Every structure is written in C-alpha cells, then in structure tokens.
Amino acid sequence: EKGGFRSFMEKEIHDQPKAVADTLLGRMDVSGRLVLDELRIDESVLRAVDKIVVVACGTAAYAGHVAKYAIEHWCRIPVEVELAHEFRYRDPVVNERTLVVAVSQSGETMDTLMAVRHASEQGATTLAIVNTHGSTIPRESDAVLYTHAGPEIAVASTKAFLSQITAAYLLGLYLAQLRGNKFPDEIAATLADLREMPGKIQQVLDRAERVREVARWMADSPAVLFLGRHVGFPVALEGALKLKELAYIHAEGFAAGELKHGPIALIEPGQPVFVIVPSPRGRDSLHSKVVSNIQEIRARGARTLVVAEDGDEAVVPYADEVFRVPQTSTLLAPLLTVVPLQIFASELANAKGLDVDQPRNLAKSVTVE
Numbered sequence: 001e002k003g004g005f006r007s008f009m010e011k012e013i014h015d016q017p018k019a020v021a022d023t024l025l026g027r028m029d030v031s032g033r034l035v036l037d038e039l040r041i042d043e044s045v046l047r048a049v050d051k052i053v054v055v056a057c058g059t060a061a062y063a064g065h066v067a068k069y070a071i072e073h074w075c076r077i078p079v080e081v082e083l084a085h086e087f088r089y090r091d092p093v094v095n096e097r098t099l100v101v102a103v104s105q106s107g108e109t110m111d112t113l114m115a116v117r118h119a120s121e122q123g124a125t126t127l128a129i130v131n132t133h134g135s136t137i138p139r140e141s142d143a144v145l146y147t148h149a150g151p152e153i154a155v156a157s158t159k160a161f162l163s164q165i166t167a168a169y170l171l172g173l174y175l176a177q178l179r180g181n182k183f184p185d186e187i188a189a190t191l192a193d194l195r196e197m198p199g200k201i202q203q204v205l206d207r208a209e210r211v212r213e214v215a216r217w218m219a220d221s222p223a224v225l226f227l228g229r230h231v232g233f234p235v236a237l238e239g240a241l242k243l244k245e246l247a248y249i250h251a252e253g254f255a256a257g258e259l260k261h262g263p264i265a266l267i268e269p270g271q272p273v274f275v276i277v278p279s280p281r282g283r284d285s286l287h288s289k290v291v292s293n294i295q296e297i298r299a300r301g302a303r304t305l306v307v308a309e310d311g312d313e314a315v316v317p318y319a320d321e322v323f324r325v326p327q328t329s330t331l332l333a334p335l336l337t338v339v340p341l342q343i344f345a346s347e348l349a350n351a352k353g354l355d356v357d358q359p360r361n362l363a364k365s366v367t368v369e
C-alpha cells in the first residue's frame with residue numbers, strides 16, 4: 001500500500017507529478033481553452049465578482065496564499081486570503097459580489113466549513129476546492145472544483161497542496177478567460193506551461209538525494225528558518241510548517257524583505273536558513289533582492305540552504321548548499337520549490353526516528369472548531 005516507500009508521506013510526495021497531471025486532466029478542450037462547466041455557477045455571476053476571499057487552514061491556506069499572486073495578476077480582482085477561523089469570528093466585508101473560495105483536502109475541516117456557512121449567510125457565492133468527494137464542504141458550497149490528488153493518508157499534506165495550487169490556478173485562468181482580462185495567447189501559454197509541470201516535478205524528485213543527505217546531517221538542529229519573497233513567501237511558510245509538524249523542530253518562515261525589520265536579529269553563526277530564490281528570468285528585481293538577502297545572512301554566519309533554478313549562478317558564491325529545480329515561470333515555481341522542503345522535513349523526521357505519517361498531537365482532519 002505504501003508502494004515500497006517507508007511512509008505514506010514519502011509515497012504521496014512521489015505521487016505529486018500524477019496529482020498535478022490528474023488535476024489538469026479533462027479541463028481543457030482541444031484548442032487549449034479552459035472548460036470548467038463543472039462549476040455550474042452562472043457566468044454572469046462570475047463576471048460580476050469584484051472580490052475573492054480564500055478561506056482555509058494550514059497548508060490549504062498557504063495554497064490560497066500562492067494563488068492570490070496569480071489570480072490578482074491574471075484577473076485584476078482583489079484576492080484576500082484568510083485563515084478560516086479568523087474570518088468567521090470578525091465581521092468580514094462579504095456580499096453578493098464576493099466569491100468565497102474554500103480550500104480543503106478533507107472537505108471536513110470544521111473551521112473552514114463554518115467560514116463557508118458564514119459567507120453564504122452574507123449572500124456570497126461559495127466555491128470549494130476540495131480533494132475528498134462527497135465531503136461536507138462541497139455539499140454546502142454553491143460550486144466545487146475537485147483536486148484529483150487521490151487519497152492523502154499522511155497527516156502532513158503534500159500532494160493535496162500541489163493540486164490545490166493547480167486547481168486555484170485553473171480557476172484564475174478561467175475567470176481571466178471569462179472576463180476577457182488577458183489575451184487568449186497568454187492563457188494558452190500558461191496552460192501549456194502547467195502541462196509541463198508534472199515532468200518537472202518528477203525531475204525534482206529524481207534529484208532529491210542531496211536534500212536527504214543534508215536532512216540527515218541536520219537531525220539535531222534546534223531551529224531552522226525559511227525565507228521567500230512573492231510566491232516564495234508562502235512556500236517558506238509551508239516549509240516551516242512541514243518541519244514543525246513532522247520533526248518537532250522550531251521553524252519559522254519569513255518574507256525575505258522583512259528580514260531587516262526584525263528577523264535578521266535571529267541570525268547567528270551556524271543558523272540554518274532555507275532561501276527560496278525566484279527565477280532570475282522573472283519580473284523586476286525580485287531575484288537580485290533575494291540574492292542580496294542571502295548575502296546579508298551569510299555575512300552574519302548563517303548556513304544558507306538555497307533552492308534555486310537551474311542555471312542561476314548568482315546564488316552560488318553565497319550558498320552552502322544549492323538545491324536545483326527546473327526553470328519555469330515565476331508564478332508556477334511553487335509547484336517545484338516546495339518539493340525539496342517536503343523531502344527535507346520527511347527525511348529529517350525519519351532520521352530522528354519519528355512517525356512521519358502520524359505526528360504527535362495532530363489529526364488528519366480537524367473536525368472540531
């Protein structure tokens with residue numbers, strides 16, 4: 001059942017190319033146009049949407065956080081991402097023109113369900129991005145876009161995360177297509193890039209031996225920090241969450257730009273810091289800003305573990321380790337850069353002799369508020 005892997009989590013990490021491929025499957029026609037008739041929301045309702053609010057918890061919320069960058073860019077609709085339990089207990093501005101997107105692997109997370117109910121009461125349209133068929137959240141939502149990741153058994157979410165990002169991206173591209181915000185060529189090009197992702201994720205898996213070695217050496221680390229910028233920021237948060245929940249190591253993710261506003265004080269000689277580096281071929285000065293951050297922490301003695309694209313030589317002088325991922329666009333990179341972080345956490349927990357699939361104090365689906 002574990003397919004020869006030591007844990008379900010390891011198996012599920014290796015299922016990721018298929019999880020993404022299956023989530024894309026059947027959602028485009030032969031001409032490369034997105035077809036999401038399964039949503040069954042009136043097109044006029046989707047055209048009128050003036051705000052999207054993503055509600056979710058844990059890893060699913062980080063998927064929403066990644067999707068915000070893409071959806072705002074493609075659709076020019078403001079997107080807020082909120083932890084479902086926080087959303088529910090304030091007085092959020094939600095109305096008939098709000099699309100509330102609930103992201104959940106299990107479809108049973110009580111906090112997320114309560115947020116959906118609250119949004120429905122305010123007249124919002126609710127859409128569930130969920131993995132488990134027949135679960136409660138899609139039943140109580142106006143529409144559902146299923147992720148096709150297959151059953152996720154390990155408590156730590158991995159393949160669900162990649163499929164949630166994929167599904168949320170499909171939603172964003174579909175809204176852009178529907179609302180005529182982007183040229184059809186750009187949507188088609190992004191879909192073509194998405195179709196290449198399963199092969200690229202496989203390449204990251206094929207090259208993961210070094211990540212495992214480093215994880216084993218680092219089994220005694222008391223704390224690990226993660227830095228990212230733009231879509232790399234939620235990836236950093238996710239890398240830290242994986243390490244906390246699996247290896248019980250104090251881990252924190254930061255927006256790289258925030259370093260000088262406080263967190264850099266944590267850097268002392270030997271402190272391991274993962275840095276998620278954006279593509280040097282991407283927009284603006286994102287890449288050079290992050291390279292400067294690596295330089296700054298290295299100068300203060302940090303041990304820098306850098307996740308960077310193939311061919312990015314600028315990071316080499318400041319990196320103690322470089323974990324390479326294939327080239328892709330800035331927005332699609334999270335589907336690759338998170339994979340070494342998942343493997344790192346899983347391998348480190350394994351090296352500590354911990355139960356990777358059943359971390360202490362946690363349940364796979366949190367059905368109480």
Ligand code: M6R
Pocket residue numbers: 057058059060103104105106107108109112155156157158241245362364365366
């Ligand atoms: O089933 P859900 O996606 O709604 O679950 C949300 C979180 O409880 C979940 O992602 C949790 O954070 C995982 N243990 C993370 O690995």
